[in-house]
Amino acid sequence: MSTIVKTKIKIIGMHCTACAMNIDFELEDLDGVLSVRTDYAKQETEIEFDTKKVTREKLINVMEKTGYDVLD
Amino acid sequence: MPNLWIIFLTGLTVGGLTCLAVQGGLLASIIAAKKDKQSKHDSGTVYPTLAFLLAKLVAYTVLGFLLGAFGGAIGINETAQITIQFIAGLYMIVIALNLLDVHPLLRYAVIQPPQFLTRSIKRQSRSRDMFAPALLGAMTVFIPCGTTLAMEALAISSASPLLGAAIMAVFVLGTTPLFFGIGWLTSLLGDTYRSKFLKIAALAVIYLGVTSMNGALVAAGSPIALRPKTTEKLYNEAPVSQTVEIRVTASGYSPNYVRVKKGSLVTVKLVGQNAYSCASAFRAPTLGINKNLQPNESYTFTFTPKETGKIPFACSMGMYGGVIEVI
Numbered sequence: 001m002s003t004i005v006k007t008k009i010k011i012i013g014m015h016c017t018a019c020a021m022n023i024d025f026e027l028e029d030l031d032g033v034l035s036v037r038t039d040y041a042k043q044e045t046e047i048e049f050d051t052k053k054v055t056r057e058k059l060i061n062v063m064e065k066t067g068y069d070v071l072d
Numbered sequence: 073m074p075n076l077w078i079i080f081l082t083g084l085t086v087g088g089l090t091c092l093a094v095q096g097g098l099l100a101s102i103i104a105a106k107k108d109k110q111s112k113h114d115s116g117t118v119y120p121t122l123a124f125l126l127a128k129l130v131a132y133t134v135l136g137f138l139l140g141a142f143g144g145a146i147g148i149n150e151t152a153q154i155t156i157q158f159i160a161g162l163y164m165i166v167i168a169l170n171l172l173d174v175h176p177l178l179r180y181a182v183i184q185p186p187q188f189l190t191r192s193i194k195r196q197s198r199s200r201d202m203f204a205p206a207l208l209g210a211m212t213v214f215i216p217c218g219t220t221l222a223m224e225a226l227a228i229s230s231a232s233p234l235l236g237a238a239i240m241a242v243f244v245l246g247t248t249p250l251f252f253g254i255g256w257l258t259s260l261l262g263d264t265y266r267s268k269f270l271k272i273a274a275l276a277v278i279y280l281g282v283t284s285m286n287g288a289l290v291a292a293g294s295p296i297a298l299r300p301k302t303t304e305k306l307y308n309e310a311p312v313s314q315t316v317e318i319r320v321t322a323s324g325y326s327p328n329y330v331r332v333k334k335g336s337l338v339t340v341k342l343v344g345q346n347a348y349s350c351a352s353a354f355r356a357p358t359l360g361i362n363k364n365l366q367p368n369e370s371y372t373f374t375f376t377p378k379e380t381g382k383i384p385f386a387c388s389m390g391m392y393g394g395v396i397e398v399i
Contacts, residue, residue, distance in 0.1 A: 015270075016217045017184040022097060024187070025194055037187065041179040 003052045010044045010071035026066045076242045083246020086219050086273030098197040105200045120205035127209035132240040136227045140236020143228040150362045158288035160229035164281030167222040171274040182218040189214045287390025317341045322349040328394030341372045353388035
């Protein structure tokens with residue numbers, strides 16, 4: 001069974017496109033994250049990750065540490 | 073001249089903060105990468121910060137120059153110039169309203185840079201190369217935030233390479249001070265100040281947007297525009313003559329109110345005197361006059377007024393203007 005999943009997470013507190021870039025940069029650095037696409041206009045991020053290496057909770061945790069709230 | 077102080081203020085407040093959000097992080101990471109490498113003789117944070125900011129200033133100035141030239145190329149056609157100026161003004165207002173978080177839909181007006189660009193910039197920020205900070209600074213032109221986009225719109229609407237360059241340079245200079253205090257300043261200011269800053273910046277951008285839109289309306293000869301200030305009291309004292317000489321200087325037209333008689337030929341001579349501003353782009357829409365003077369050039373045109381009334385004239389941005397009254 002594949003352990004690669006895609007998830008969408010709603011984000012609160014992105015002021016501009018730079019914030020979206022910040023989130024992309026932070027999440028991409030995590031081991032197990034394959035791709036991240038944060039959309040400022042939609043205020044959400046789409047993450048493709050390996051559930052064996054990283055959990056959804058960990059991803060949310062990183063976003064919150066970067067300074068954004070997550071609507072989960 | 074567009075209000076360079078307002079542009080500087082915009083840079084100082086919002087530009088500084090929103091640009092800082094991502095660029096500050098990039099700068100910090102490149103400083104960290106360099107420190108890692110030169111553990112023995114640490115060049116500190118001053119050199120990379122300066123190189124980054126200087127390259128950024130140069131890159132944006134060049135960009136402003138190109139945007140101004142682009143606007144000027146389109147502006148050969150007067151209708152296109154007015155349309156662009158109007159749209160640019162509208163765009164600035166939308167960006168400003170988005171800063172105030174008026175409606176989620178407005179967020180779509182902010183163009184998000186494509187990921188291949190943001191990725192290559194991120195890679196650059198990990199580089200330990202000597203010139204990496206400068207290159208990174210220059211590359212930030214590809215990741216503009218909303219306010220930067222608004223300034224770029226303003227640069228296009230200036231229709232002048234020099235003005236465009238000045239607009240972008242002043243804006244980037246405004247954003248500069250915050251970069252020297254990245255860590256402590258942002259945490260010191262906190263969220264309350266942040267939102268105050270955003271409000272100041274939003275007002276500044278709205279002002280610029282309204283000025284730009286109004287300028288477009290003035291240039292188009294629209295009756296609903298707020299006209300540039302003219303001296304009402306002197307209207308009746310203005311001499312009546314069929315030969316009019318109007319001096320064109322950096323601060324506008326003098327005299328800006330002249331009176332001519334109906335039915336006979338009027339000769340208007342525009343005399344440029346160091347007109348290093350948009351005043352050199354003379355427009356009289358109702359007469360079909362559309363002349364871009366060199367700063368010290370003179371230009372003469374004639375017309376025969378058939379009806380009494382007021383003939384407005386203005387610069388291409390609608391910042392300076394005046395009236396030829398036919399009596």
